[in-house]
Amino acid sequence: MINTIAKLGVFNVWANETLLRRLDSSVAAGKEAPQPALRIFSHVINAQAIWIARLSGTASPLKVWQEHDLAGLHYWHEQTSQAFADLCANADETELLRHIQYSNSQGDAFDSQVSDILTHAVVHASYHRGQVATKMREGGLEPVNSDFITYCREQSGQVAPQL
Numbered sequence: 417m418i419n420t421i422a423k424l425g426v427f428n429v430w431a432n433e434t435l436l437r438r439l440d441s442s443v444a445a446g447k448e449a450p451q452p453a454l455r456i457f458s459h460v461i462n463a464q465a466i467w468i469a470r471l472s473g474t475a476s477p478l479k480v481w482q483e484h485d486l487a488g489l490h491y492w493h494e495q496t497s498q499a500f501a502d503l504c505a506n507a508d509e510t511e512l513l514r515h516i517q518y519s520n521s522q523g524d525a526f527d528s529q530v531s532d533i534l535t536h537a538v539v540h541a542s543y544h545r546g547q548v549a550t551k552m553r554e555g556g557l558e559p560v561n562s563d564f565i566t567y568c569r570e571q572s573g574q575v576a577p578q579l
Contacts, residue, residue, distance in 0.1 A: 419505070422504050424535065425502070425538070428497065433497075436490060436493060437579065439453075439454075439489075447557055450554065452555070453551035453555060457544070459481055461484070462480055462481070464497060465477055466478065466480065467533060468500055479521075500537065507531070513529060513531065515527050516528060516533070542564070
């Protein structure tokens with residue numbers, strides 16, 4: 417049986433790393449990373465930290481719209497992306513069915529199933545990485561393709577990794 421949630425967790429790490437590599441290579445080529453792209457990608461990384469904290473019953477070290485520079489994005493990616501993927505990979509059926517109670521950034525209380533949260537976090541990140549791609553193009557940078565199927569094609573060796 418395919419563990420789709422675990423696969424999505426690994427995809428999420430790949431997509432974040434692929435985007436960071438593109439930003440790094442653009443900056444290395446003398447181009448500036450557009451602030452709107454950094455702001456939205458910061459939100460992606462922050463959301464990972466927030467969901468990890470909610471799932472573990474701890475306080476998040478980051479706020480929803482806290483902004484990071486490129487070095488900060490690398491740091492928080494290292495702190496959160498693999499940790500989130502590990503939660504996806506290690507969640508057994510009992511964990512996936514577990515419900516947690518939490519409050520969102522506006523203070524509204526919710527009760528959600530862990531499987532829904534893990535799925536949401538990856539879908540949410542993908543949505544916002546698409547926005548980052550738009551902001552990169554608007555800022556004169558070539559965006560990266562961070563689609564799930566692109567990840568699958570790279571993993572199967574059908575296409576070369578993007579630089």
